[in-house]
Amino acid sequence: MYTNDVLTKDLVAASSKPLLLSILADGESYGYEIIQKVRELSGGQIEWSDGMLYPVLHRLERDGLIDSEWKEADSGRQRKYYFISSDGRKALKTERQQWLAVHNALGKLWKIKPVSI
Amino acid sequence: MAGRSQRAGEIMENQTRFDLNAAIEKWRQELAAQPNLADDERRELVMHLGDAIADFRQRGLNDEESFWLARRRVGHPQELAREFVKANPVELYRERVFWLAFGLLIYRLWDVLATSLLSPLSMRFNPPREHFGYLFPDWVSFYLPSWLRDLNLAPIFIYLHPSINLLLVLATLICVGRGQLEKLRPIEAFLFYSRVRFVLIAMLSLIVVSVVSYLILNSLAVEMLRGRFLVFYLYGAFGDSWIIAVIAWLMPSQNRSASLLA
Numbered sequence: 517m518y519t520n521d522v523l524t525k526d527l528v529a530a531s532s533k534p535l536l537l538s539i540l541a542d543g544e545s546y547g548y549e550i551i552q553k554v555r556e557l558s559g560g561q562i563e564w565s566d567g568m569l570y571p572v573l574h575r576l577e578r579d580g581l582i583d584s585e586w587k588e589a590d591s592g593r594q595r596k597y598y599f600i601s602s603d604g605r606k607a608l609k610t611e612r613q614q615w616l617a618v619h620n621a622l623g624k625l626w627k628i629k630p631v632s633i
Numbered sequence: 634m635a636g637r638s639q640r641a642g643e644i645m646e647n648q649t650r651f652d653l654n655a656a657i658e659k660w661r662q663e664l665a666a667q668p669n670l671a672d673d674e675r676r677e678l679v680m681h682l683g684d685a686i687a688d689f690r691q692r693g694l695n696d697e698e699s700f701w702l703a704r705r706r707v708g709h710p711q712e713l714a715r716e717f718v719k720a721n722p723v724e725l726y727r728e729r730v731f732w733l734a735f736g737l738l739i740y741r742l743w744d745v746l747a748t749s750l751l752s753p754l755s756m757r758f759n760p761p762r763e764h765f766g767y768l769f770p771d772w773v774s775f776y777l778p779s780w781l782r783d784l785n786l787a788p789i790f791i792y793l794h795p796s797i798n799l800l801l802v803l804a805t806l807i808c809v810g811r812g813q814l815e816k817l818r819p820i821e822a823f824l825f826y827s828r829v830r831f832v833l834i835a836m837l838s839l840i841v842v843s844v845v846s847y848l849i850l851n852s853l854a855v856e857m858l859r860g861r862f863l864v865f866y867l868y869g870a871f872g873d874s875w876i877i878a879v880i881a882w883l884m885p886s887q888n889r890s891a892s893l894l895a
Contacts, residue, residue, distance in 0.1 A: 566706050566707045571717050593680065595680055596673070
């Protein structure tokens, strides 16, 4: 049932928040660029369907973790850029601690070197 | 000869060539037909499709291949709309109630205006002058056949007023059905630029419509209406100001804080 190349749906959903916040913590970006980056970072293992990204982005925006602004792109067309808010940075810190806690617990079982939180 | 056959080849190629712009436009319209998507979200998705197409083309795919791959990647408009609703059902209802209230306001303005504009006409049909012949001077109606002269027009007027209001509803439905509402986008952007601007314009429209209605109805030779003062009409109009309050309350959040100037 489990294939080893693509992440399960639940894991994709759970990891979307820390991934998006971390990408935006590196600098503002727009939907298409974010998708490309996730694909690149995970070597294709995290396969987000493009259209589903926006509801997640908009939810983060509603929660005040990111902000957005329509800006003119190089092509002269308007593009919606997202950037992280100060609340978003705080949330990212918490996310980081939690994910690393899970990582370390699993790492102990699997005899992988722990990562400092 | 060679030139001609080359040209024929060009024509053939043009005829079978995939029209990328038309395909994008069709996709955009499909997306526009989804009532669950906010405007902003639609624009964003169209932009995303454009980016994906550009990307595939850069990798050497032709227009048609790029379009179909990009379309598959972004997702079917209906599925997209479903996902967006799942993510934020409250927002969907906010937008629906917002447009409902806005429709109600336009309907009220139209109703007051249409009533007063039709009143002079209705005066002509007031009993006992409700027959077709009375529309014309006597020397004309004298020559009309009696069935036409005595044709009773009162029922027409009775249905005229409701049907004029229905016209507005019909026109709106046709516009929505044909996707023509996009053309009103600049007006929308102007009107809802900020809360203050919207409230000012809406109140001003109410006042203007009341004054017009006062001027028309007061000029009619109707004893019952003549005694009314302008204040009476203004008072009636301000009864509708609660709709303006509801609309201002439900306005998209990014417009609420925008300043009047800028």
